[in-house]
Amino acid sequence: MSSTDRVGRLLNLVPYLLARPGIPVEEAAGDLGVSDRQLRDDLELLWMCGLPGYGPGDLIDMALDGDRVTITYDAGIDRPLRLNQEEALALIVALRMLTETPGVGHREAIERALAKLESAAGEFAEAPVAVRLAGNADRLEEFRGVVQRGRALRITYYTATRDETTDRVVDPMRVLVVGGKAYLEAWCRRAEAVRMFRIDRIDAYTETEEAAAPPPQARPTDVSDGVFQPTPDLPLVQLRVGRSARWITEYYPCEEVQRERDHWLVSLRAADLGWARRLVLGLGPEVAVVAPPELVAVVGGEARAALDAYAAIPAAESTVH
Structure with missing residues (x-):
């Protein structure tokens, strides 16, 4: 049996068992079309699956009373995997983006998954949605050519940390791909x-027309630990993070993560407090700012302003039909 078949069975196993607490293992194996031994192996694997954090309260939990099994914590997998049209299209778009991203590994596996999803989605997968990343392979080669020609560039660049666009003159040194980004x-x-x-x-x-001429002190950046490398001079941000936002501890470099009962206290360096403000506001109620005080004040002020704006909308206008 392929790993793909097993993953599909595991995704459906949890809601199946939730609907049948205390079901005998032998009966469940018969319903699922697997052997008693295979089902027990699946249950052993489920014990190691769950939410980021992977500790008590995060992993799927169950009770085995003799030959009967009951799910006691489902980690959010409380229904069989069934995609509606919007969810299917979102996955198709995401996979198409991955196929356009330079440096992504396992491209053949991504293309196989995309083909299966498009086949299952039928006509809906043919919606007029084209995906092309600005940093795709074609543009990557374009900038490699720029470096080889050795000319200075005048660029218009969007800086996400400050949410601003600037014009600047640069002397190209090299093109590289780190973490799937060019x-x-x-x-x-x-x-x-x-x-x-x-x-x-x-x-x-x-x-x-000017030749690129980086000064002698210009040295290539060591990106072995990633592009963003926090330093002590950057602002230290402390966040109280709920369960569904714990993914930020895997996506961003953190100095410290204190695992509390219901929340995690996360400390990380931010290149700019404006970036931290947008991150927190985008995560919604699952994240609260603990420090620094100026970030607490800014986020609190914007959150209150947003609530006041909602409160000012007449009831007739705020009703969704």
Whole structure:
């Protein structure tokens, strides 16, 4: 039996058992079309599955009373995997984005999964949705050509941490792919330092007649630990994080994670407090700011303003039909 078949069975096993507490293992195995031994192996695997954190209260839990099994914690898998049209299209778009992302491994597996999903979605998968990342393979080669020609560039660049677009002149040094994202590393004359520019955030560029000339102190960045490398001079942000937002501890480098009963206290460095503000507001009620005080004040003020704006909407206008 393939691993794909087993994953599909495991996704349906939890809601099946939730609907039948105390069912005999032998009866469940017969319903699912597997052997008693295979079902017991599946139950052993389920004990190691769950939510990020992977500790008590995160992993799927069950009670085995003799030959009877009961799920005591489902980790959110409380129904069989059934995708509606919007969910199927979202997955199709996400997989198409992965196939366009340079440096992504297991591309053949992604393409097989995409083909199966498109086949299952039928006509809906043919919706007029085209996916093309700005940092795809074609543009990657385009910027490699820029580096080889050795010309200074005038670029229009969007800086996500400050949510602003700037114009600057840079001296290209190299193009590289880190974590599936393509970057142009260059000496930035505005910052007077080496900077990594994400290619998908370069809105426009023009090659100048001037030769690229990074100064002697310009050195390639060590990206063995990732592009963003926190330093002690950056603002330290402390967040109280709920269960559904714990993924940020895997996505962003954290200095400390204190696992409390209902929440985690997470400490991380932010390149800019404006970036931290947008991160917290985007995560909603699952995250609360503990420090620094200025971030607490800004986020609290914006949250109250948003609530006041909702309260000002007349009841007739706020009704969704």
